[in-house]
Amino acid sequence: MMTAGFDTIAAISTAPGEGAIGIVRLSGDDAVAIADKVYRMGRKELAKQPSHTIHYGHIVDPYDGQEIDEVMVSVMRAPKTFTREDVVEINCHGGMVATNRILELVLREGAHLAEPGEFTKRAFLNGRIDLTQAEAVMDLIRAKTDRSMDMAVKQLDGNLSHLVKRLRQDILDTLAQVEVNIDYPEYDDVEEMTLQLLQEKTTMVKDQIDQLLQTAKQGKILRDGIQTAIIGRPNVGKSSLLNALLHEDKAIVTEVEGTTRDTIEEYMSIRGVPLKLIDTAGIRDTEDIVEQIGVERSREALKEADLVILILNQSEPLTTMDKELLQLTKQNQRIILFNKSDLPTKLQPEDILEFAEGEEIITTSILNSEGMDDLEQRIADLFFSGQTGERDATYVSNARHIDLLQKASQALDDVNTGIAQEMPVDLIQIDFTRAWELLGEIVGEGAPDELLNQLFSQFCLGK
Numbered sequence: 001m002m003t004a005g006f007d008t009i010a011a012i013s014t015a016p017g018e019g020a021i022g023i024v025r026l027s028g029d030d031a032v033a034i035a036d037k038v039y040r041m042g043r044k045e046l047a048k049q050p051s052h053t054i055h056y057g058h059i060v061d062p063y064d065g066q067e068i069d070e071v072m073v074s075v076m077r078a079p080k081t082f083t084r085e086d087v088v089e090i091n092c093h094g095g096m097v098a099t100n101r102i103l104e105l106v107l108r109e110g111a112h113l114a115e116p117g118e119f120t121k122r123a124f125l126n127g128r129i130d131l132t133q134a135e136a137v138m139d140l141i142r143a144k145t146d147r148s149m150d151m152a153v154k155q156l157d158g159n160l161s162h163l164v165k166r167l168r169q170d171i172l173d174t175l176a177q178v179e180v181n182i183d184y185p186e187y188d189d190v191e192e193m194t195l196q197l198l199q200e201k202t203t204m205v206k207d208q209i210d211q212l213l214q215t216a217k218q219g220k221i222l223r224d225g226i227q228t229a230i231i232g233r234p235n236v237g238k239s240s241l242l243n244a245l246l247h248e249d250k251a252i253v254t255e256v257e258g259t260t261r262d263t264i265e266e267y268m269s270i271r272g273v274p275l276k277l278i279d280t281a282g283i284r285d286t287e288d289i290v291e292q293i294g295v296e297r298s299r300e301a302l303k304e305a306d307l308v309i310l311i312l313n314q315s316e317p318l319t320t321m322d323k324e325l326l327q328l329t330k331q332n333q334r335i336i337l338f339n340k341s342d343l344p345t346k347l348q349p350e351d352i353l354e355f356a357e358g359e360e361i362i363t364t365s366i367l368n369s370e371g372m373d374d375l376e377q378r379i380a381d382l383f384f385s386g387q388t389g390e391r392d393a394t395y396v397s398n399a400r401h402i403d404l405l406q407k408a409s410q411a412l413d414d415v416n417t418g419i420a421q422e423m424p425v426d427l428i429q430i431d432f433t434r435a436w437e438l439l440g441e442i443v444g445e446g447a448p449d450e451l452l453n454q455l456f457s458q459f460c461l462g463k
């Protein structure tokens, strides 16, 4: 058994709330022994049961003999478990109260309360998964739509790690080859050959890194959602649009747990693309951010937006506030709606020409559900032009990965510059080696403790 020898941890691994079934999960060398102290089924001992079996029984407080719950207990021995340690899962039926009691019992009998992400961290430390996969577990927990889930699953499968590990191997092979060449300087053309090899490999690895980086924008959108602001003066139809979109595509409200911000975020899925509404409460309760905080400060809020949907009422002439909003959002990626097309037209595309030259306007009657398809198609096109169906691509979405890939790409640039400037090979090798190290950080090779602690602390309890 190749575990790092941690003590035994326990936590409730089902989501908090009023679910009928709760699961208390234990992991570590004493997991089975601790479970045996509270498990009763005649004279049956979990310690004598084969691995990967499930057992019916009761959880009983060993001090006073009080029966807490009727349970099913799974016994899974290392190494074929998520953490690569002995794992016991107690499925409780008595709701959250019983689940909490059982957790208290196992803690009293010697388990430690797991920190957020500690199960996944152990899986990583015990070599079961690498860092990109651990991060995918977190993304999976938070996935908003089918597509973001797809992306996380792929990463969990190791798509990104395989690619990164292959590139690292390429670099390592090249470095080895360079060493060999340097050891045989008797051949005349060896230096030229070495430089040519370095240049070819550097370009090849850098191309692949840059390709990966090109998926970053879309990957980030799939992961975090398109930050979207719906704006317009009072009564143009903001709330109506919100409701129409929510009605069609079902809002996904996520409570982000275990992070510093205890916020509720609202997502809509538009053709599989998650829109994250900026300041939903603002739109819902007090109309919109512009009314609420004024034009000047909205400018700040709008800087954060990936997408602005600006609604104008085409049954009324353009107002000063309309003009201000057109001006305000000029730098944003935006979609302009001419709403209330069911009413007589008082506003023409020419009227806004000076604020929106060349921009396509979408005409809608939100009231009659007209133009909604155009709007959705436009959103999908803007962010996933030409590849809405492409589900096989490896995306990078994680800011940490993107940062490291950019640095690696830069290091490879330095290699090429070094070659062009005819620098000594051993100096060029330093940059090449740095690219290898940076890629290693993505998969967690040589990751420092602080990084690990910081990453895993973002998880929910029990994962």
Ligand code: GDP
Pocket: 232, 233, 234, 235, 236, 237, 238, 239, 240, 241, 287, 339, 340, 341, 342, 343, 364, 365, 366, 367, 368
């Ligand atoms: P908000 O103030 O921008 O949030 O606007 P609301 O969504 O509350 O809509 C204001 C009024 O306009 C409501 O009575 C809506 O029913 C109405 N409305 C919204 N969209 C349309 C539309 O396409 N056509 C017509 N005729 N009325 C609409």
Ligand code: ZN
Pocket: 235, 238, 239, 240, 283, 287
């Ligand atoms: Zn409204």
